[in-house]
Amino acid sequence: MIARRMLIVLSAIFTFSVSIAPALSGAQGAATVKIGLIDTISGAFAEVGTDTQHGAQLAVDEINAAGGVDGRRLELVVKDEQLNPTATVQALRELQSAGVTITMGYASSADCLAALPVAAQNDMLVMGSNCIATALTTTKFDKHFFRIAPSDEMLTSAAAQFAHERFASITTWDAYAPDYVTGHDDWNFFSEKLRHLSPDVKAGKAVFVPLAAQDVRSYVTALSSSLPGDSAKTHGLYLATFGGATAAVVKQGKPENLFGKFAATINVGGSEPTAAQLGADFPDVWFVYDYYHRAYATALNRRFVAAYQKAYGDAPNSWSYEGYATIYALRAAIDRAKSVSVDKLITALEQTPIPTPKGILRYGPDHELAQPVTVFECKGDASAPKHYTCPSWTAIPADKVAK
Amino acid sequence: MHNLSLPLVDGLGQGVLLFLIASGLTLVYGVMRVLNFSHGGFFMLGAYFTYSLARGQALPAPALVAIVVAAGLLTALVGALTERGLFRRLYPLPEISSLLGTFALLLVFEGLGRLVWGIAPLSQPQSPAFLGRLHLGSVSIPAYDVFLYAVGAAVVFGLEWLVEKTEFGRMVRATAADRQMAALLGIDVERVFLAMFSLGIFLAGLGGGLVSPLVGLTPDLAVSFIIQAFAIVIVGGLGSIRGTLIAALFFGLLNAYLVALRPGLADFSLYIGMGVFLLLRPQGIMGRAGPAGELNA
Secondary structure (H helix, E strand, O other): OHHHHHHHHHHHHHHHHHHHHHHHOOOOOOOEEEEEEEEOOOOOOHHHHHHHHHHHHHHHHHHHHOOOEOOEEEEEEEEEOOOOHHHHHHHHHHHHHOOOOEEEEOOOHHHHHHHHHHHHHOOOEEEEOOOOOHHHHOOOOOOOEEEOOOOHHHHHHHHHHHHHHHOOOOOEEEEEEEOOHHHHHHHHHHHHHHHHHOOOOEEEEEEEEOOOOOOOHHHHHHHHOOOOOOHHHHEEEEEOOOOHHHHHHHHHHHHHOOHHHOOEEEEEOOOHHHHHHHHHHOOOEEEEEOOOOOOOOOHHHHHHHHHHHHHHOOOOOHHHHHHHHHHHHHHHHHHHHOOOOHHHHHHHHHHOOEEEOOEEEEEOOOOOEEOOEEEEEEEEOOOOOOOEEEEEEEEEOHHHOOO | OOOOHHHHHHHHHHHHHHHHHHHHHHHHHHHHOOOOOOHHHHHHHHHHHHHHHHOOOOOOHHHHHHHHHHHHHHHHHHHHHHHHHHHHHHOOOOHHHHHHHHHHHHHHHHHHHHHHHOOOOEOOOOOHHHHOEEEEOOEEEEHHHHHHHHHHHHHHHHHHHHHHHOHHHHHHHHHHHOHHHHHHOOOOHHHHHHHHHHHHHHHHHHHHHHHOOOOOEOOOHHHHOHHHHHHHHHHHOOOEHHHHHHHHHHHHHHHHHHHHHOHHHHOOHHHHHHHHHHHHOOOOOOOOOOOOOOOEO
16 A cells, blocks of 8 residues: 555656656756757768857857846757768757757758748747758748748849859859759859840850759769850859769869860859868859858948857858858847747747848848848969969849848 | 760769679678678778778878778778678678678768767768769760779679689688588688688778779668679679670669669669669579579689
């Protein structure tokens, strides 16, 4: 009898402990706001998640040093999603079990698309850094998703605008892009937008390369052999690969002088780390992406760049910026909402001006940030300290970037 | 009108590179009956060793070649230590165990790659001498491809000579055919295994070094080429060096011509080729029907 009563009491204590454990351990306690950073910390693209984490942690440290937000400290809880949608959903569920309802990061659109239904079901916030698929704010829209980076339509629109303004003498644009749906769609959008701006411009040869291809010599030949003798004056290259795929085409294109056969190369979605990787081998390329540390003269950007260089020994890149901007967006929302309830944060994000190094930005009803797109030139330079330089940059204003 | 000499040049270049990567894999299986999934990890090490020895600089061709060979030897040393420490325990086990064990080793190598060389992608510049082209009439061949043809030929003929014409090669063939009988006849099977495994890993490291000027270096290089290497070894016939060469050239040319003529099918070239061969000749081009694994040059 006594043993049975003891068993009942112990069961009740156990059940009570389990039910309140999230509130005591991982959940949004009174003193701390936990933010789940789900990003690719391992594998070929580990740099993406690591730089995002660096930018986010810098912002967290700054905010905490200034007294926190709404009387609470911020804390990052980092999960590795390995650039894998299955691992992303697993990480999301782990955070949900621990009571963390605010999440950020997500290295790819596939990860965001996998996470969003789960987040919506469990009333969790998803702040996507690198999820640039336009569908996330259109056909797949869900109120729990907010995007930090420009969408792929915004990037290709900005690229077309830049090509029209800067390279009016180029009559034909050829393409070297990844062979998947987004790669094809983005090229189609770029060429249509450019023809709308410059009706005489033609779409030339388009070569689509498998995402994981390392030996791309055949694809380089297919592009190079299609060019006329005067292509260095009349043809431009729309390059949509990034990371290792760009490294492969640059290296394997050298014997053909591939990039020398174009008057200009615009790389949509590429960024400075690729120039850093290839150094003196890097051709003259205009990147069209989210952020370049010298392109914005705001006080917050100057502070961000200085603090990041001091903390990590290098200038911030797009991924660092996205991590940093996301934390400041969340701070602004928590400040306004005076709450970490996801519904209130969603309303606050929709209404609050967001302070970022690119300026004060606002979310539209589609949860897309109206923002400038950054275009900057990088090229190899054996005499430079890092064997490359980025001598020119500009920002395509938000009103010229279609959403 | 397509210039059909261009895919021929590209295809041969791709094929020779694939052969150099896959040759060590078929050699190890042919002698030891171990499906070495960690072959990709050794390949990655060869690429990174090349970068470290060259300090990421563009070097004259002789220096780069010497460094690639040194990287292969360093990789072989790692291979020898691994053979002593791990593979020896896998030989008596079923093939599924060696597959799982070597896969685990592949993951260890990937992690080591991140630890030692970091997560930021690296780049080994090509030697300026290899950026030129050799013109033979209307055909223009990249200088580096010509170099790879020479290396491929040296590997094929070198292995053939070693296996078919030397006393050591007779011991290797005997061990591959029946290791117990070979041991009873006084052959030091453990030393044969160590030597051949190290040679196979040298080829993996050499392949990695030769690829390093062509691609960006990241730890996932370990898995980048391994699927193709396995497909080539299977289609060529497990344990057959010549079969591996023929299969590699076939896949290289198939991919190159599909990219030029039917780009939509190029992504599937590996699977199309594998499907056709395994339907028509499941033992592989030069493999023998029945129990697999005899080494033959």
